Amino acid sequence: MNAQLQPTGSAYFIAKETEKPEIHTLSVLVDNEPGVLARVIGLFSGRGYNIESLTVSETEHEQRLSRITIVTSGTPHVLEQIKHQLERIVPVHRVVDLTVRAHELGQERPLERELALIKVAGTGTERVEALRLADAFRAHVVDANTEHFIFQITGKGSKIDQFIAIMRPLGLVEICRTGVAAMNRGQQGM
Amino acid sequence: MSNGQNERREMTGAEMVVQALKDNGVEHIFGYPGGAVLPIYDELFQQDDIEHILVRHEQGAGHAAEGYARSTGKAGVMLVTSGPGATNAVTPLQDALMDSIPLVCLTGQVPTSLIGSDGFQECDTVGITRPCTKHNWLVKDVNDLARTIHEAFHVATTGRPGPVVVDIPKDVQFARGTYVSPQTAPRTSYKPKLQGDLEKIKAAVELMAGAKKPILYTGGGVVNSGPEASHLLRELVDLTGFPITSTLMGLGSYPASGKNWLGMLGMHGTYEANMAMHDCDVMVCIGARFDDRITGRLNAFSPNSKKIHIDVDPSSINKNVRVDVGILGDCGRVLEDMVRLWRATAKTDKKTLYPWWEQIARWRARDSLAYKPNPDVIMPQYAIERLYELTKDKDTYITTEVGQHQMWAAQHFHFDKPNRWMTSGGLGTMGYGLPAALGVQIAHRDALVIDIAGDASVQMTIQEMSAAVQYDAPIKIFILNNQYMGMVRQWQQLLHGNRLSHSYTEAMPDFVKLAEAYGGHGIRCEKPDELDDAIKEMITVKKPVIFDCRVATLANCFPMIPSGKAHNEMLLPDEATDEAVANAIDAKGRELV
Numbered sequence: 001m002n003a004q005l006q007p008t009g010s011a012y013f014i015a016k017e018t019e020k021p022e023i024h025t026l027s028v029l030v031d032n033e034p035g036v037l038a039r040v041i042g043l044f045s046g047r048g049y050n051i052e053s054l055t056v057s058e059t060e061h062e063q064r065l066s067r068i069t070i071v072t073s074g075t076p077h078v079l080e081q082i083k084h085q086l087e088r089i090v091p092v093h094r095v096v097d098l099t100v101r102a103h104e105l106g107q108e109r110p111l112e113r114e115l116a117l118i119k120v121a122g123t124g125t126e127r128v129e130a131l132r133l134a135d136a137f138r139a140h141v142v143d144a145n146t147e148h149f150i151f152q153i154t155g156k157g158s159k160i161d162q163f164i165a166i167m168r169p170l171g172l173v174e175i176c177r178t179g180v181a182a183m184n185r186g187q188q189g190m
Numbered sequence: 191m192s193n194g195q196n197e198r199r200e201m202t203g204a205e206m207v208v209q210a211l212k213d214n215g216v217e218h219i220f221g222y223p224g225g226a227v228l229p230i231y232d233e234l235f236q237q238d239d240i241e242h243i244l245v246r247h248e249q250g251a252g253h254a255a256e257g258y259a260r261s262t263g264k265a266g267v268m269l270v271t272s273g274p275g276a277t278n279a280v281t282p283l284q285d286a287l288m289d290s291i292p293l294v295c296l297t298g299q300v301p302t303s304l305i306g307s308d309g310f311q312e313c314d315t316v317g318i319t320r321p322c323t324k325h326n327w328l329v330k331d332v333n334d335l336a337r338t339i340h341e342a343f344h345v346a347t348t349g350r351p352g353p354v355v356v357d358i359p360k361d362v363q364f365a366r367g368t369y370v371s372p373q374t375a376p377r378t379s380y381k382p383k384l385q386g387d388l389e390k391i392k393a394a395v396e397l398m399a400g401a402k403k404p405i406l407y408t409g410g411g412v413v414n415s416g417p418e419a420s421h422l423l424r425e426l427v428d429l430t431g432f433p434i435t436s437t438l439m440g441l442g443s444y445p446a447s448g449k450n451w452l453g454m455l456g457m458h459g460t461y462e463a464n465m466a467m468h469d470c471d472v473m474v475c476i477g478a479r480f481d482d483r484i485t486g487r488l489n490a491f492s493p494n495s496k497k498i499h500i501d502v503d504p505s506s507i508n509k510n511v512r513v514d515v516g517i518l519g520d521c522g523r524v525l526e527d528m529v530r531l532w533r534a535t536a537k538t539d540k541k542t543l544y545p546w547w548e549q550i551a552r553w554r555a556r557d558s559l560a561y562k563p564n565p566d567v568i569m570p571q572y573a574i575e576r577l578y579e580l581t582k583d584k585d586t587y588i589t590t591e592v593g594q595h596q597m598w599a600a601q602h603f604h605f606d607k608p609n610r611w612m613t614s615g616g617l618g619t620m621g622y623g624l625p626a627a628l629g630v631q632i633a634h635r636d637a638l639v640i641d642i643a644g645d646a647s648v649q650m651t652i653q654e655m656s657a658a659v660q661y662d663a664p665i666k667i668f669i670l671n672n673q674y675m676g677m678v679r680q681w682q683q684l685l686h687g688n689r690l691s692h693s694y695t696e697a698m699p700d701f702v703k704l705a706e707a708y709g710g711h712g713i714r715c716e717k718p719d720e721l722d723d724a725i726k727e728m729i730t731v732k733k734p735v736i737f738d739c740r741v742a743t744l745a746n747c748f749p750m751i752p753s754g755k756a757h758n759e760m761l762l763p764d765e766a767t768d769e770a771v772a773n774a775i776d777a778k779g780r781e782l783v
Binding site: 042047080081084089092 | 316317320324328345380408503504508656
């Protein structure tokens with residue numbers, strides 16, 4: 001980043017950000033139509049916003065609505081811009097900053113869960129250890145033969161990070177994560 | 191609008207396109223045929239309701255449609271073929287996006303069965319145009335076509351207006367399906383908020399009523415909102431007695447002859463407008479977006495003011511500048527409420543503004559647009575002044591290209607009505623003005639339409655002279671010819687030690703002969719005392735004219751807020767010595783534009 005505090009020789013200014021970046025989770029309700037995901041992620045790349053995690057799936061089939069969950073980082077000012085820019089996209093119905101909403105509800109963050117499939121290959125004591133640890137993490141075995149397991153684990157991202165770190169020396173072969181699914185706690189919808 | 195019987199009927203996709211255009215009130219379209227739009231062209235051939243203007247390059251079609259839209263308030267429509275037709279449309283689409291111009295672009299596409307096969311003249315039109323449109327559609331089913339075109343017009347013209355693309359594969363144009371009329375319900379996800387929040391408008395009026403040093407800063411949003419918004423703006427100025435300035439895009443919404451007018455603000459705005467922006471205590475921004483050419487150095491922008499911002503686009507509010515009261519809504523509607531509330535509640539004791547006006551008078555006395563007249567050489571400012579004086583009593587529309595001439599036009603040509611000034615503000619597209627003038631002239635057949643041009647810009651779309659001749663559009667191309675890309679050179683003088691890298695055009699065409707070659711009329715003028723007669727000749731000639739106005743080659747555009755400076759650090763013309771110009775920008779950040 002070519003951050004500059006002094007006036008530049010230009011009408012364009014690169015002001016040094018004084019606000020601290022935060023990580024927020026956004027829920028975006030969109031019409032499930034061709035190109036809608038490209039519009040959303042094109043906005044992020046085009047305007048230089050970050051995507052930490054992206055999850056998308058149709059959630060209401062009759063109304064053809066999809067819900068996109070985006071974990072992004074930025075200063076509060078940038079996060080506000082992201083929300084408004086998303087709202088400008090024609091097939092976007094609603095944008096809710098779940099993190100802001102959680103703060104309003106007096107919570108630190110919204111309910112966030114992720115699912116991962118983790119393939120571990122090995123024999124002997126390592127294999128036994130992997131199974132024992134998986135049990136401790138409440139990961140399920142969804143496929144196995146004598147030389148491998150595939151574990152299915154759900155939970156917060158941090159829990160999955162930790163599980164992966166532990167599995168690494170035990171013969172970790174492959175990881176697939178869904179990205180974050182999230183909503184706010186409490187009785188109210190988005 | 192079609193009658194009840196016509197609401198649903200069978201027809202081909204190509205017929206639907208023409209029918210949908212008619213049902214949306216389209217009278218003129220600008221386009222260029224090609225393989226993937228031939229069925230639509232065949233339908234156009236067999237009807238007389240819509241006049242098609244054949245341009246010479248698709249970019250010209252886009253800018254012509256923009257000029258048409260800007261001068262009428264209606265959507266401009268362009269029709270181009272697939273592949274290169276669509277890619278050539280990208281520049282006007284982005285131009286329309288940045289300046290919020292309603293532009294409907296219909297593109298042909300290879301047949302649906304060939305999409306993705308790298309077919310002849312295939313490109314991913316919706317992919318390429320996604321970031322440069324407000325919305326776009328690829329229509330794969332003929333039964334979706336009519337509804338999609340209606341929706342395209344709706345999206346282009348409502349809320350913050352902008353460009354849209356409807357991409358229509360050739361097999362869809364041939365296929366038969368059911369046509370539906372425009373009354374179909376709009377999609378639920380798109381509902382621009384037009385009415386401003388009354389509580390916020392009240393808060394704004396309260397702030398304004400307490401102001402001692404207020405200023406109104408208006409932009410293209412007022413023009414886009416329609417003539418009523420300009421009318422209400424004038425009423426607000428009369429009621430409040432506030433001084434008013436405008437961005438490049440907003441010129442004409444408040445008359446330049448009005449007594450509260452400070453002139454344009456921003457990089458090449460007047461001293462009084464920029465100083466008033468810097469020193470004000472309450473700023474009311476109406477339909478403008480705090481662009482970098484307006485604000486100067488952001489952290490020194492109007493440091494002591496409370497800011498009110500009215501905009502129809504929520505993402506414009508608090509984007510570049512934090513405001514105290516952000517009012518989301520259409521300028522016209524909000525102004526209506528504001529005027530009503532002001533009448534009902536605010537005290538209009540204009541005496542409290544006297545010291546502010548006295549201060550403004552002192553800034554005005556600096557006469558920041560002054561220039562040194564020259565008896566032998568035409569000064570570019572003088573050329574614009576004479577052009578204004580000799581055309582102000584006529585039904586005149588002005589377009590421009592981009593560069594020094596554009597800024598001089600904004601400074602020295604004065605607009606008393608909205609929709610009279612067509613310029614590429616946001617994107618800064620050289621080559622905009624000539625085709626835009628064509629579009630304006632098609633919409634206003636008897637008006638005097640002048641493209642104030644630069645010698646470099648005009649050559650980017652000069653081919654549209656041919657279209658102007660074909661359609662008897664007597665546009666006047668008034669070229670301030672200094673043989674340089676003047677604004678590029680000015681920046682090279684400011685930033686790059688006067689090393690004029692490739693900003694001089696050594697082989698300039700003979701513009702008089704060029705005009706004649708196209709079948710137009712050419713005029714050359716080199717002496718100030720011959721200028722008036724030459725301009726009168728230009729006005730009198732009833733065909734397209736290229737006016738080669740030879741101006742002082744090294745004149746620069748002042749006043750100017752040098753890069754990295756604040757509003758109160760303007761470089762004024764009488765201070766702009768060679769040395770001052772060379773040192774106006776410090777060494778710090780020359781890597782940027």
